[in-house]
Amino acid sequence: MISFERVSKRYGEGHDALKEVSFTIDQDELVFLTGHSGAGKSTLMRLIMLMERPSRGRISIDGRDLAKVGRRGIPRHRRDIGVVFQNHQLLNDRPVFDNVALPLLISGYDYREVGRRVRAALDKVGLLQFERAMPVTLSGGEQQRVGIARAVVGRPRILLADEPTGNLDPALSAEIMQLFQEFNQVGVTVLIASHDLALISRLHHRIITLREGRLMTGTSA
Amino acid sequence: MNARRGRAARRDGASQSHTGLRGRFRGWLRHHRLSAADSLYRVLDNRLTSLMTWLVIGIALALPVALNVGLDNARQLSASWDSPAQLSLFLQDEVDGERAAALALELEQRDAVATVLILPREEALAEFSQMSGFADVLDSLEQNPLPNLLLVTPDGTLDAAALELLAADLADLPGVAEVVVDMAWLQRLNSLVELSRRVVLALGILLVVGVVLILGNTIRLAIENRREEIVIVKLVGGSNAFVRRPFLYTGLWYGLGGGMIAAVLVGLGLLFLQRPVTELATLYDSAFRLRGLGLMGSLNLVMLGGGLGLVGAWLAVSRHLSGIEPR
Numbered sequence: 246m247i248s249f250e251r252v253s254k255r256y257g258e259g260h261d262a263l264k265e266v267s268f269t270i271d272q273d274e275l276v277f278l279t280g281h282s283g284a285g286k287s288t289l290m291r292l293i294m295l296m297e298r299p300s301r302g303r304i305s306i307d308g309r310d311l312a313k314v315g316r317r318g319i320p321r322h323r324r325d326i327g328v329v330f331q332n333h334q335l336l337n338d339r340p341v342f343d344n345v346a347l348p349l350l351i352s353g354y355d356y357r358e359v360g361r362r363v364r365a366a367l368d369k370v371g372l373l374q375f376e377r378a379m380p381v382t383l384s385g386g387e388q389q390r391v392g393i394a395r396a397v398v399g400r401p402r403i404l405l406a407d408e409p410t411g412n413l414d415p416a417l418s419a420e421i422m423q424l425f426q427e428f429n430q431v432g433v434t435v436l437i438a439s440h441d442l443a444l445i446s447r448l449h450h451r452i453i454t455l456r457e458g459r460l461m462t463g464t465s466a
Numbered sequence: 467m468n469a470r471r472g473r474a475a476r477r478d479g480a481s482q483s484h485t486g487l488r489g490r491f492r493g494w495l496r497h498h499r500l501s502a503a504d505s506l507y508r509v510l511d512n513r514l515t516s517l518m519t520w521l522v523i524g525i526a527l528a529l530p531v532a533l534n535v536g537l538d539n540a541r542q543l544s545a546s547w548d549s550p551a552q553l554s555l556f557l558q559d560e561v562d563g564e565r566a567a568a569l570a571l572e573l574e575q576r577d578a579v580a581t582v583l584i585l586p587r588e589e590a591l592a593e594f595s596q597m598s599g600f601a602d603v604l605d606s607l608e609q610n611p612l613p614n615l616l617l618v619t620p621d622g623t624l625d626a627a628a629l630e631l632l633a634a635d636l637a638d639l640p641g642v643a644e645v646v647v648d649m650a651w652l653q654r655l656n657s658l659v660e661l662s663r664r665v666v667l668a669l670g671i672l673l674v675v676g677v678v679l680i681l682g683n684t685i686r687l688a689i690e691n692r693r694e695e696i697v698i699v700k701l702v703g704g705s706n707a708f709v710r711r712p713f714l715y716t717g718l719w720y721g722l723g724g725g726m727i728a729a730v731l732v733g734l735g736l737l738f739l740q741r742p743v744t745e746l747a748t749l750y751d752s753a754f755r756l757r758g759l760g761l762m763g764s765l766n767l768v769m770l771g772g773g774l775g776l777v778g779a780w781l782a783v784s785r786h787l788s789g790i791e792p793r
Contacts, residue, residue: 294701294792296791296792296793317705320700320703320704320705320706320708321703321705322703323700323701323702323703324702324703325703328701328702330701334697334698334701335698336694336695336698338695347698347699347702347704348702348703350497350500351699351702351703351704351705351708352493352703353489353490353492353493353494353496353497354493355489355492355493355496356496395702
């Protein structure tokens, strides 16, 4: 589903964020991406999102070479991927419902379908009663779950999460990871960047480790 | 089992999302409605800022439009001027004062002639020497070089062609040396009107450019204010067109509002002048009345405002939006 072939990313000032990284993630897989900060986790995520282009190498998603996706194709590409951000990236002047509905609005769904899907997604993350609430009135964990609802509401085939449990206590973190596992069980390819080794080593999924831009062992648990 | 059911459900969802061209068109239309309503709501919500923008645009548009309306009225006035011209009949040298007076009387009988004024050669000479400052030179002349002159005011109903005809007719009369149709003042008025028209046009172009720049700047600020939102929308797959839409509508609302204010200002200005102008016209025995923009003119003005709003928004959006990308 996601495949990296000898992908390197060098930034303008000569800093190599990724060096010759190759791996493949199959559909139905849940994979953790770990490493110290600065090891290249975010760069890898950004390459998949086409927020950056690789300096060398080939990335393909679902068999499609990302180099062939032009500037105008980027929005469509992003619509096929659900993303959860560490800092939530919610619209703070809109209620929870509108935030979750945003991807559907962009894709042009009709109102009934939007309402149905948004409520289903909110129900899934346990926030159905908060659909009219403003994001700032929610706790960090709740805001993160709003972000997750937004990422899955369009039923993407791939779900990316960049440090989704970054600011959460262990119990909340475990709950969030449980959610990702549930999405994975219904066939979504999930890639989670996290440095919470204690948590992810308990979850028995493949772990990809980056160190200074290079791939370490891809252990299968 | 559970996973398989989930996957089937997801595939159903995916097929619903690709509802074909019609579905996508409906979605597009929906987002237009939504953007229009949302940006109108935002414009109305920032009441003070919006009112200022509307007023600035309204005043900038009202100024050239009001001048243009004034000019139209002046043109209408000059077209209905009572005495369009005057004919000067220069008589031959041998025609003396008595014959000139007889000719004047004869001419006054004609339907096409309103009044005839005799300007005797002696009087003409005196006037000329006084006005030209050539008194000494003129005094040294043995005889008066100026002929007797008849100033003929034609009937007010004559048009330009009939005037020409009358002039030709009078030129054939015995004793008449030359007929000069004095339309110089009319030409002066016309070129004055033409000059004013150009000044108004230049002013109008400048102010229209100003309006576009003001709107562009307002939209630029709106874009800056919603920078984070734009980044988020782009992150979850919003296209440039999707991001652009609400800002174009914001420009449209500002422009339409400004156009309406301009129409109201012009209307109020005319209302303010209507009574004194009517009084003045009555004093001159004229049926002249101020003419305003009318319904169509006002609508055009509002649409012009809306169009300028779109242009300004488009400029701002194409200049500033592409620079905002997720980092």
